[in-house]
Amino acid sequence: MRARGFKRGGVPVDHRAPFKTGPIENAFLPLNAIVQLREHRNSVEPVPVVSVGQEVREGQLLARSTGRASSNVHSPIPGIVRRIETTRTPGGFDSKAILVSLEGSFSMLGKRPERYLWKSLNKADIAHIVQDKGIVRVSSGEPLYEILSERSEAPGFVMVVSALEMDPYRRTEEELLALRAEDVVDGCAIAARMALPSRIMFAVDESMDQPTLEPLRELAARSELDITIQRFRRRFPQDLPGQIAEAMDIVDPGTLFIIEPSTLVALHEAVVSNKPHIEQYVYVGGGSIKRPAILKARIGAPIGDLIEECGGFSGHPETIVIGGPFRGREATDLDAPVTRTTRAVLALSPEETKSAPERPCVRCGDCVDACPEGLSPYYMLKLLRSGRPGDAEAAGLGRCSSCGSCSYACRSRIPLVRYFDEARQNEVRS
Amino acid sequence: MKRSRVELRSYPPFIHDWKTSAKAAWICSATLVPVAFWSSVLYGRIAVLTWLTAVAAALAAEAMASALTRRWTLGDGSAVLTGLLIAAAMPPGAPWYVPAASAVFAILVVKAAFGGLGANWMNPALAGVAFAYANWPTHMRDYLLPRFVAGVDGVSAATPLTFAKGLAGGLDIRVMDALRGASYPLSSIDGAVTGFLNDSLFSRLSARLPDGYIDLLIGFKPGALGESALVAVALGSIVLVSLRLIKFEIPLAMLTAFGLLSRIFGTGLPGESFLAGDAMFALSGGSLLLVAFYMAADPVSSPVGRGVCLLYGASIGALSFIFRRWGAFAEGVAYAVLVMNVTVPFIEKAAASLRLRRGRVA
Numbered sequence: 109m110r111a112r113g114f115k116r117g118g119v120p121v122d123h124r125a126p127f128k129t130g131p132i133e134n135a136f137l138p139l140n141a142i143v144q145l146r147e148h149r150n151s152v153e154p155v156p157v158v159s160v161g162q163e164v165r166e167g168q169l170l171a172r173s174t175g176r177a178s179s180n181v182h183s184p185i186p187g188i189v190r191r192i193e194t195t196r197t198p199g200g201f202d203s204k205a206i207l208v209s210l211e212g213s214f215s216m217l218g219k220r221p222e223r224y225l226w227k228s229l230n231k232a233d234i235a236h237i238v239q240d241k242g243i244v245r246v247s248s249g250e251p252l253y254e255i256l257s258e259r260s261e262a263p264g265f266v267m268v269v270s271a272l273e274m275d276p277y278r279r280t281e282e283e284l285l286a287l288r289a290e291d292v293v294d295g296c297a298i299a300a301r302m303a304l305p306s307r308i309m310f311a312v313d314e315s316m317d318q319p320t321l322e323p324l325r326e327l328a329a330r331s332e333l334d335i336t337i338q339r340f341r342r343r344f345p346q347d348l349p350g351q352i353a354e355a356m357d358i359v360d361p362g363t364l365f366i367i368e369p370s371t372l373v374a375l376h377e378a379v380v381s382n383k384p385h386i387e388q389y390v391y392v393g394g395g396s397i398k399r400p401a402i403l404k405a406r407i408g409a410p411i412g413d414l415i416e417e418c419g420g421f422s423g424h425p426e427t428i429v430i431g432g433p434f435r436g437r438e439a440t441d442l443d444a445p446v447t448r449t450t451r452a453v454l455a456l457s458p459e460e461t462k463s464a465p466e467r468p469c470v471r472c473g474d475c476v477d478a479c480p481e482g483l484s485p486y487y488m489l490k491l492l493r494s495g496r497p498g499d500a501e502a503a504g505l506g507r508c509s510s511c512g513s514c515s516y517a518c519r520s521r522i523p524l525v526r527y528f529d530e531a532r533q534n535e536v537r538s
Numbered sequence: 539m540k541r542s543r544v545e546l547r548s549y550p551p552f553i554h555d556w557k558t559s560a561k562a563a564w565i566c567s568a569t570l571v572p573v574a575f576w577s578s579v580l581y582g583r584i585a586v587l588t589w590l591t592a593v594a595a596a597l598a599a600e601a602m603a604s605a606l607t608r609r610w611t612l613g614d615g616s617a618v619l620t621g622l623l624i625a626a627a628m629p630p631g632a633p634w635y636v637p638a639a640s641a642v643f644a645i646l647v648v649k650a651a652f653g654g655l656g657a658n659w660m661n662p663a664l665a666g667v668a669f670a671y672a673n674w675p676t677h678m679r680d681y682l683l684p685r686f687v688a689g690v691d692g693v694s695a696a697t698p699l700t701f702a703k704g705l706a707g708g709l710d711i712r713v714m715d716a717l718r719g720a721s722y723p724l725s726s727i728d729g730a731v732t733g734f735l736n737d738s739l740f741s742r743l744s745a746r747l748p749d750g751y752i753d754l755l756i757g758f759k760p761g762a763l764g765e766s767a768l769v770a771v772a773l774g775s776i777v778l779v780s781l782r783l784i785k786f787e788i789p790l791a792m793l794t795a796f797g798l799l800s801r802i803f804g805t806g807l808p809g810e811s812f813l814a815g816d817a818m819f820a821l822s823g824g825s826l827l828l829v830a831f832y833m834a835a836d837p838v839s840s841p842v843g844r845g846v847c848l849l850y851g852a853s854i855g856a857l858s859f860i861f862r863r864w865g866a867f868a869e870g871v872a873y874a875v876l877v878m879n880v881t882v883p884f885i886e887k888a889a890a891s892l893r894l895r896r897g898r899v900a
């Protein structure tokens with residue numbers, strides 16, 4: 109089977125975090141969980157249904173969805189609601205957060221999950237569970253219920269289960285595919301029952317070896333679904349829908365519905381074990397972490413706890429990043445909580461960030477070589493800086509996916525993508 | 539201003555490529571050190587002095603510019619590189635104030651006055667060299683024989699290029715033989731190596747390497763400091779290209795165009811006929827290589843797009859050929875690059891509108 113390739117651009121892949129298929133450990137339970145109610149700049153805040161001082165069970169509903177772009181939020185731990193207040197998130201937007209401090213006993217932890225036979229469920233049952241349990245797409249924070257039902261209304265799309273990682277650090281999706289192949293395939297079948305794709309494609313890295321892929325292939329064959337496994341030549345960035353579409357020679361990325369194994373695992377657990385979206389696989393790593401590992405953490409756990417569990421820092425990290433080196437956000441403090449979209453926490457050493465003072469553009473063209481969309485970032489920036497956003501748009505600003513490759517490559521350390529993002533935000537506002 | 543700087547740091551991506559403009563400039567400078575070393579071996583104290591003056595003057599000028607604009611830029615390596623490149627273009631006999639003045643002109647007038655690194659539309663080093671040619675034409679042609687060839691320091695001589703141009707036409711021999719016939723000094727090393735190569739290799743191919751090429755390669759001939767170590771320059775170029783510090787399309791197109799034209803129309807030397815010009819002599823003579831890799835390919839003053847770079851490089855090659863073949867003196871390469879520097883905004887604009895139009899059609 110031929111590996112599909114990405115056409116151009118991207119950043120060189122010299123070394124990646126090692127792939128180690130071992131059991132994924134549960135992180136310690138947080139003493140205080142800060143449950144952030146909005147996942148994303150565009151998500152609508154659900155309404156709290158608990159009050160300060162109230163005792164809550166593990167998995168009890170904390171806030172109810174108000175409809176579009178909003179999802180139910182549940183308590184990750186049993187305890188007492190201490191505070192409900194609006195805070196600034198690392199993502200730079202404000203969100204209400206509910207602080208629960210640990211107290212009382214657990215209903216889910218340590219107990220063997222009862223296995224519910226989902227095969228008898230119909231589309232409406234599944235839709236109800238997905239909505240009720242507040243499952244969100246891990247990669248984007250959108251309520252899964254919403255995207256699945258939207259998809260089901262426009263059939264004829266390909267569901268892509270993408271284990272293509274978004275940076276050289278995190279290997280979580282690949283590990284999940286190896287460790288929980290059965291759950292992923294089942295989750296896939298559940299999603300397919302609701303969304304009705306015309307076929308399913310597993311997108312995996314070219315280096316995925318046969319022993320890992322073989323069980324997956326067998327499961328796929330047994331599943332009565334039209335599943336193919338497609339390997340992709342590695343490049344970063346590679347995980348955006350437009351990029352996968354391009355590598356597959358598909359003109360309209362809209363015909364691809366990209367979902368990642370971690371979301372499918374959450375979906376599977378919701379349907380089969382009745383579990384709300386209160387856990388998240390977080391890769392804790394980077395050059396300044398002593399023992400990098402994937403942890404299954406509760407939502408609301410402070411990232412500092414996870415870092416401590418991985419042995420703490422080695423050396424002085426220059427920055428702590430939530431969610432990946434190319435498109436993540438810097439954590440302002442170690443109390444920042446894990447959310448349903450926190451996929452990685454990286455403590456990066458100066459050797460990794462290689463930051464340097466910003467200098468004027470030297471027209472080296474490295475950014476042009478790096479851009480996966482074939483744009484000329486230096487030129488767009490020049491147009492923006494000379495106050496010609498219209499011309500920048502004509503030069504392709506609209507096609508920029510904010511992947512960050514240009515800023516990564518820029519030898520003058522110009523934060524190109526920041527200017528592009530800001531220009532587009534201004535556009536929306538005006 | 540201050541505030542936005544703080545925010546900038548906390549914006550993704552958080553990891554970067556190893557390359558920085560400063561590192562690139564320092565590596566380029568480092569690749570010139572062997573050149574400086576070899577020329578100092580060849581010419582002795584005079585050469586060392588020229589290299590040092592040029593770099594010191596460039597640094598001093600940069601420090602002055604930094605103090606004026608309150609932006610500390612000495613660490614970015616570009617001033618040292620400019621100084622080194624200016625020294626490389628100097629004939630060993632040039633009095634100290636020529637490289638010094640050229641370096642100051644390059645940094646203060648060409649670079650700083652246009653707003654510092656990145657804003658200069660002309661390569662500062664080349665502009666500095668052109669400045670020297672314009673102001674001290676005699677000094678700039680005051681070439682010396684390397685001491686190994688002459689036996690003593692400080693013997694003036696014409697460069698092979700100038701010398702060859704001065705030869706009367708009509709001789710029916712190759713240029714190197716012509717040089718030899720005119721009792722142009724050749725080193726004993728050249729004789730030995732050429733003889734060995736001819737006996738062992740070329741005789742089997744029924745060819746013959748004329749005397750003198752080895753001298754050209756190792757710098758046993760009068761020439762600018764940077765020309766004296768063609769091998770070192772070539773090695774440095776390989777480093778630049780393999781680390782992707784320069785756009786290799788430019789030197790590639792430039793040397794190809796220049797070599798082809800020399801082959802077709804000849805170098806203006808005796809003993810050539812149509813389509814049988816001495817391309818090898820043309821390519822290895824003068825500072826062509828140095829200019830091609832270190833100056834023409836300087837990112838700031840060259841175009842960005844790959845295709846445009848090919849066009850740009852080829853134009854420089856063609857212009858250099860014309861200037862050298864029919865121009866006033868042999869070192870037209872520098873002017874060729876400067877002329878093309880000026881045209882960059884126009885070719886880029888043309889290329890951009892072409893792309894746009896094609897984009898709309900597609």
Ligand code: SF4
Pocket residue numbers: 478479480481482483485507508509510511512513514515524525528
């Ligand atoms: S951020 Fe935009 S301009 Fe920069 S490389 Fe990515 S797609 Fe290209």
Ligand code: SF4
Pocket residue numbers: 468469470471472473474475476485486514517518519520521522524
């Ligand atoms: S990579 Fe940076 S310095 Fe190079 S052309 Fe692009 S913006 Fe300019």
